[in-house]
Amino acid sequence: MIEHGGVWLPDGEQHMVEWMTRNDVRVGGVLTYQYHKLQRALELTHGRDCVVDVGAHCGLWSMHLAREFAAVIAFEPVKEHVDCLMRNCIGVQNVQVHECALGNESGFVSMHYNPSSSGDTYPLPGAITGGTQLLRYDDIGIVSKVDLVKLDCEGYELFALQGMQQMLERDKPTVVVEQKPNRAVKYGLSETQAVTWLESLGARLICKMSGDYFLSWQ
DSSP states (O other): OEEETTEEEOTTOOHHHHHHHHHOOEETTEEOSSHHHHHHHHHHOOOOSEEEEETOTTTTTHHHHTTTSSEEEEEOOOHHHHHHHHHHTTTOSSEEEEOSEEOSSOEEEOEEOOGGGTTOOEEOSSOBSSSEEEEOHHHHTOOSOOSEEEEOOTTOHHHHHHTTHHHHHHHOOEEEEEOOTTSGGGGTOOTTHHHHHHHHTTOEEEEEETTEEEEEOO
16 A cells, blocks of 8 residues: 555555645645545534445545544445555544445445556446455444445445435435446446435435535435
8 A cells, every 4th residue: 555645545546646636635634535525414414423434445534534423334345445444544443344345235246446546446247156245234233323324336326325225214314425427327327326216215415516416314
């Protein structure tokens, strides 16, 4: 892994290094990535019990959310990312990391991985018999009340959401879901099908910020 501006990133990462350097937004002296979106999510979230970070990557949200919430539950299936996440959260006691992908069924998936832009990581279509573990959130047995869910799965967000439907209907958290153009179509989905699905459960679209949609039941 490499260190850049106080943040640990996977070897070979270029995109985030360039983006963080160009924008130069620091919190506590540490470079951040799209921190304005995190701030907007906090503005829309009233409770501070628990946040679920799906596609936590290197902990670029989790490391800051840990100061705001009693508990952070992070899901990240790529070992190189998990290693960086743990390094970025050294000394933080309230971040719980699950090394798996989330979906609407349990099984295994293969992962696409781009070393120079490590955020370009996602499950490949089609189940396999071995590889990266895929779980449904509702099957894991997490009982914490969830106030905020952030999902960045490069198009796989709908499936992760479907696997946490019980929690969503119970806790009605604020949801920040990425739905960037051309990401979901590889799974046979429309570009914003995750947003439409959340709205069918009663969530209301509050705003959109460059490919991320913010929804709430409040």
